[in-house]
Amino acid sequence: MTRPRILVVGAGFAGVGCVRRLERRLRPDEADLTLVTPFSYQLYLPLLPQVASGVLTPQSIAVSLRRSSKYRTRIIPGGAIGVDLRSKVCVIRTITDRIVDESYDYIVLAPGSVTRTFDIPGLVDNAFGMKTLAEAAYIRDHVIAQLDLADASQDPDERASRLQFVVVGGGYAGTETAACLQLLTSNAVKRYPRLDPKLIKWHLIDIAPRLMPELGDKLGRSAQEMLRRRGVEISLGVSIAKAGPREVVFTDGRVVPTRTLIWTAGVVASPLIATLDAETVRGRLAVNAGMDLPGHDGVFALGDAAAVPDLVNGGDAVCPPSAQHAMRQGRTVADNVIAALRGEPQRVYRHRDLGLVVDLGGRDAVSKPLGVELHGIAAQTVARGYHWSALRTNVAKTRVLTNWMLNAVAGDDFVRTGFQSRKPAKLSDFEYVHAYLTPEQVRERVEERGEEAAVDTGDGGGTGEGGGPG
Structure with missing residues (x-):
């Protein structure tokens, strides 16, 4: 048997x-x-x-x-x-x-x-996803590459387009992605004396009327205020009408020159x-x-x-x-x-x-453990504590804690790992949704x-x- x-x-x-x-x-x-x-x-x-x-x-x-x-x-x-x-x-x-x-x-x-994607012209061929480890590592390389290329360019239009970044999706994934990457560019630009930090613009857009509605009005507004204070432009009730390799068109008619469109509008x-x-x-x-x-x-x-x-x-x-x-x-x-x-x-x-936790990078965070609303350092402590405890092995916990401590003390060197090849890898290259029977x-x-x-x-x-x- x-x-x-x-x-x-x-x-x-x-x-x-x-x-x-x-x-x-x-x-x-x-x-x-x-x-x-x-x-x-x-x-x-x-x-x-x-x-x-x-x-x-x-x-x-x-x-x-x-x-x-x-x-x-x-x-x-x-x-x-x-x-x-x-x-x-x-x-x-x-x-x-x-x-x-x-x-x-x-x-x-x-x-x-x-x-989750929609029938938006150019979306799957020009947008990056944020669902896999390879995509996250690739996006980091891509964002740093935009700073390198903008710094080397003599064309003001090219420089402006490389320094604008668009994230679609006002849920947890999109909000945290925009927040963490905005912090990356604001810290990295200090190493680029030829670049004007004011040229770096991050756009976070969502078709919904509020960011992360599960947080409630008070914490949702607090999260928006943290991001806006850091220069993230938040547009609600807006999505993408068309995505191209060098610009995106919003549904409200705005045309944003950009080489970086990150799509996190749900699953x-x-x-x-x-x-x-x-x-x-x-x-x-x-x-x-x-x-x-x-x-x-x-x-x-x-x-x-x-x-x-x-x-x-x-x-x-x-x-x-x-x-x-x-x-x-x-x-x-x-x-x-x-x-x-x-x-x-x-x-x-x-x-x-048990509640909700949102780490916005740096000292910014909002959390709602067991219904208690927190923001700032207290919220970040809860958020990182929850994530750390949820990791399955002691080795993983040690690595994450060490990374957090090292980053807090030494910062980042903003180097590219070589993930980005001459051919960009977009949504259509990472998710094989047509491979099923x-x-x-x-x-x-x-x-x-x-x-x-x-x-x-x-x-x-x-x-x-x-x-x-x-």
């Missing part, structure tokens, strides 16, 4: 939280555990703006899965591009572009999210969810309070890709796609997978938000591989490998 096969898709807060709990609570001979992820690390996403601004090194927020696991989990380096729920097969594209069919008995879907569930041909809520997989998929045995979904009922707030709404919920959902799903294995009753997910392609592939296996072995089982879909 073979052991039950548990397949976890995704190594974000939800997926890693689930895997770690399964490793701790499953008996060694009780099940085989496999994790599908392109990278062998968990990215601590909330600190990504501090990587882009050089406060933290990329390695410090990339928590090694092999260091933090108990080595029981088999890791497949790749991404799931389709799932056949009926045949219980997950189609995986490895990092070498091989297509692998992985069978499972239980599957935990935590593929996360991708950047949507991973395109993997659309391959399941299952019910969704605004693109997220519709699951029940135990995070299993109704009508499909052994299928669980959580995190950004799942519409998990928020029982604390009545159950009509769904849990927001935050790290707080994802981490705790991972533990609950792990317990429910084990319960399903052992024939025990399952748990429902309940969690009340359609539900029909998934079914056709699984049926074809099943027929081949039946010819080769005399039965309908087995795992196939081969090229991509036609």
Whole structure:
């Protein structure tokens, strides 16, 4: 008899939280555990703006899965591009572009999210994203390169366009990105005596009427005031009408010459969810309070890709796609997978938000822990304390704390690492949203591989490998 096969898709807060709990609570001979992820690390996403601004090194927020696991989990380096729920097969594209069919008995879907884009002319070809470690490191190189090129240029128009920066998205990611990068340029320009600091302009725009509305009116206004005091121009009720390589057009008609457009206007569930041909809520997989998929045995979904009922707030709404919920959902799903294995009753997910923290760089921050409104040094202490405690390994905690201390004492050297090549890398180069199969392609592939296996072995089982879909 073979052991039950548990397949976890995704190594974000939800997926890693689930895997770690399964490793701790499953008996060694009780099940085989496999994790599908392109990278062998968990990215601590909330600190990504501090990587882009050089406060933290990329390695410090990339928590090694092999260091933090108990080595029981088999890791497949790749991404799931389709799932056949009926045949219980997950189609995986490895990092070498091989297509692998992985069978499972239980599957935990935590593929996360991708950047939400709209049908705006030129957007995906001219905007930078801020969702991955590579994007954060690339943006830092790009911003410093704009200072270098502006300093070397004799053309005042080119210099002006290189020193204007536009960030779209007034949520936590966009606000922290604009704040941290503005601090980077204001400190770096001191090393460029030929550049007039007044030429550096940061624009933060959002179609919503307020920045970070979850903070409430008072803290939201406080955050805006901090940014405006530092020279960030905030435009609300505005978005992008057109994006070009050297200028962007706002929906209010303004034309801003710029070589830097950073797009952080929200996220949507991973395109993997659309391959399941299952019910969704605004693109997220519709699951029940135990995070299993109704009508499909052994299928669980959580995190950004799942519409998990928020029982604390009545159950009509769904849990927001935050790290707080994802981490705790991972533990609950792990317990429910084990319960399903052992024939025990399952748990429902309940969690009340602990609060919100926003680090704006330097001494600026706003926080709302347990409903208490803070700003300034007190807010930054809470924000960094929360992030530091949430890091999974002592090595990661040591690296982050050391980086913070070193940056506070010694500052930054503002050097480029060489990430930027002659060809710019934009949204379309970092997120492979067109790499997924359609539900029909998934079914056709699984049926074809099943027929081949039946010819080769005399039965309908087995795992196939081969090229991509036609």
